[in-house]
Amino acid sequence: MWDTHQLTKMKNRPTMEVLEKKVLEAQTDTRTRLNVAHLESEAIYIFREVVAQFEKPVLLFSGGKDSITLVRLAQKAFYPAKIPFPLLHIDTGHNFPETIEFRDKLVEELGVELIVRNVQDAIDQGKVVEEKGKYASRNSLQTTTLLDALEEFKFDAAIGGARRDEEKARAKERIFSVRDDFGQWDEKNQRPELFDHLNGKIELGQNVRVFPISNWTELDVWSYIEEEHIEIPSIYFAHTRKTFLRDGMIWSAEDAVVYRESDEVVEERMVRFRTVGDMSCTAAVLSDAFSIQKVVAEIRDSKISERGARIDDKRSEAAMEKRKQQGYF
Template sequence: MFPRELEDEAIYILREVASQFEKPAILFSGGKDSITVVRLAEKAFYPGKIPFKLLHVDTGHNFPETIEYRDWLVNKLGLELHVRYVEDSIKQGKVKEETGKYASRNAAQTVTLLDAIEEFKFDACIGGARRDEEKARAKERIFSVRDDFGQWDAKKQRPELFDMLNGKIEIGENVRVFPISNWTELDVWNYIKEEKLRIPSIYFTHDRMVFDRDGLIWADSEFINKSEDEVPYSTKVRFRTVGDMTCTAAVASEADNLDDVISEILSAKISERGARIDDKRSEAAMEKRKQAGYF
């Protein structure tokens, strides 16, 4: 069962965003957490329309299933979506394309994101990050103030007592807002089940060409530099968390429905972010990205 007090808290936070900020946006990736945030926004402002635009930073290395879902949801709800591309940032010389075995555009998203925030003058960006995911996220506030360079300083966070959220910012600053901070991975899946939400097919078992690297199952992709001994093969997998194809590992699975997915999570021996290759670069990988302006 999903604890409805979490939904109440998230709806309260989203309404606070609408009342305290002039140009908020939802950071939407097509993953389960941002899908949940959009559903909460629907309920927060029903019967009116969601008063936030959607922003997607597209690395060009996304799973096709999430892009297909993104476009379907935007069309279904009649939302306004802005897409900005990491490829454009690379062509403009603002960021350098990584090379080598573990090349990824994950960190490069920061530049594109900050440029988009400046372009559209967004003063608040709503994300689906949760505190149970990763230690850097565990210490971040619900209203997370970023300076005029988009940087996050954990030592300068504001206190959040009870339900008092302080969105006051100076010119050039913006706030990242995390309405489902206090949810767990299991809470998200139970909510998706109870709300009967459609999600990308990539979250359920499917046949996919993959290869093994560093004890993880990688999706075979033209964007990944494989060695000769990394031979692709077909097997049944699903994705527990969804990022770029270059930084998200699959898990072997037969779960083809929500009940089976939830059962798998209950018995899992590794964390959700254990399948995120980008977090394995260092112990402080996520915090360093956030300090630079990452989501």
């Protein structure tokens, strides 16, 4: 006869289904770590190629997780020396306060040069016209300010954190993406990139956008952040925020730049932001992920793409591609 103690132990044993799930998770974690190690090596190689092939590169920095990851990779690529190029932030004036605060803190800690150029200046000078209405955003207006900054400092390579998994237009673009005299991208006229051969040769007036983490996924980025213990803005983790619903998306009601109609009801929700763009075009997602580990688990189970929360990408099927053709990041 089984005694009570033995029966309790048997009852508390994990089922075969639970054990199989744990084994699968362990195998997935191992594959992810190996993959991220390979991606890190590739990105470091790309950074070193940039410095070897270009005279005056710059790293485009927004204070978001992807550009923060780029900074860590650049540190590793050139250690023990300092990062050999400045950071450039195109500030729309509609950034989340948490992101700007983190940006300034990180730059101070690293002792790197930060160049900031403001979209508001372009608006004041009449170079661009601010949008009006329900879905108004300054996101597309960044292009003019970016191109002006590249011309002002004569940067010949701009390093960005775009990834192919984010959006179909970005999936088409090369790691070394040549832009013409006007900063425009022609998706039909791109150089082949065979294996690890990167060609940075450009004509007078051209410049190159470089994407060291192009082959990474959102999960890869978060896994790297977890493994490297990289600090990121608090807005990426679950927090209570006053929000309202519009078109099935959760908008922040705490920011004056976000237009809200009188019949859109404000409620407190537990949310986080998967992608951090302008407050006026970035929606939140419901979440209870307070830690990196929980964020990683949440992303693994998610059926919605990261940029599904970016309203500016929903303006048309080719919204991102059109912006890139005009000189966008």
